[in-house]
Amino acid sequence: MKTISLAEHSVREVNQLLHDQARELTEPHWRITDHDGRHALACGLDQAIAVDIDGHAGYYCAGMNQQATVNVHGTVGVGVAENMMSGRVHVHGNASQSAGATAHGGLLVIDGDAAARCGISMKGVDIVVGGSVGHMSAFMGQAGRLVVCGDAGEALGDSLYEARLYVRGSVESLGADCIEKEMRDEHWAELRELLAQAGFEADPADFRRYGSARQLYNFHVDNADGG
């Protein structure tokens, strides 16, 4: 394992070292230390490497990730794993708002709570949150799965397209066009699989499923007043 201290390197240099692994894989396991909560750590990776980040990280950590496995041993700021394409990002703490925003693929695991707008405009990512999520989570979600082991804040799944949402605890309110849906066999199966991938011991039977009522796909005159 190669350890890089941000007391000695800039974020740009460290990210470049990690990007260079896309051309030629020379070191499969990296550890980033002394970063003092800097932003944009381990962004834009595109190789099957493992990166451990010591301590609480700043904004946009592990953004645009492809293939890599990034473990953050602390909390993260705004927009962790933003626009992730593949790979796995695991936050061993709480996440600020917009976790997994617009992400297309991969798995984002948050052991603690995620703040507002978790999974906003998610486009295929799987997000599993051990704690609760804030308001407007999965807003305009288009594809992927969001699993919340705690509670969800106001307006869950507002203007949802096709993402599937599973919540174990309470939902403060559902957003426009988001409804509770029946749990069928395929939903138990995928939920069990996601919880297992995240390493959470939760019983799928305790969860409820939410999804799009598909009433906002096309313009409808009855919705002209806002809805």
Place this chain on the structure above:
Amino acid sequence: MCGIVGLYLKNEALQPRLGELFQPMLLSMGDRGPDSAGFAIYGDDVGHERLKYTLQAEDPATDWAGIAEALQAHLGEPVEWFRNATAAVFKTGTDADAVRGWLRDNAPGVHLMSVGHSIEILKGVGHPRLVAERFGLQGMQGTHIIGHTRMATESAVNMEGSHPFSTGHDLCLVHNGSLSNHNRLRTQLQRAGLRFETDNDTEVAAAYLTWRMAEGDSLTAALERAVDDLDGFYTFTVGTRNGFAVLRDPIACKPAVMAETADYVAMASEYRALTTLPGIQNARVWEPAPKRVYVWEGGPLTSQETGT
């Protein structure tokens, strides 16, 4: 953009180090606000019998000794004072209206930054590093402190527009965001007898809290009501003589992170402002929820968190 930071000590043993612990927090937010900076420090309490008046004058030749002497003669009671760069702190009687009126008529160019038993507000134009160095923040002592680094959006870059804003004794507020109903609210508060020094939106938020607390609200109740009455986006950090509070608007698009240990509570716009605090690796670190009032008050080890 702006950056805000606050530090409330629960462990009295850290009080001599308040400035030393806080200065790196303020400086780290220089990227978010390079235009001007300021802080409100609480400590050196003068007791109920007197008040502290923190004054500032841009003219370095200001004759503080002469002003103090003349004010003393006018009030008929002693004025103890010290100078700190472009600021001076006068300690004297509790008739704040008499002091304010005399200063207005007799000390042109002198601005009254804060009035209270404990608070001193020091602020100015320039990078946070310059402002901190100008006033010797590093060596200051106290119980709690809040600060602001400003990227101006709503009013001019000058000392008057710098945060923190104080409109009542010992109460002050720093703000990241902007309020959209501040003009109407200012008019309403003026009718209720509140005084304004600037056309800044944040001063209106401070005045609102002053008004509510004068009406008998606790700090918690005043902040809960603020969620209904203030329109706009904001993360606030508030200081009172013995209290410290954080509030975010219901949409919560302005960032905030908090950390708590047995020794302190800290807040900042970004986590990197907290990295130099002792024991931060093992602190509880979380994002304050929208609409939720977080209050610590009453002195060491009696902190509380109050949900709405």
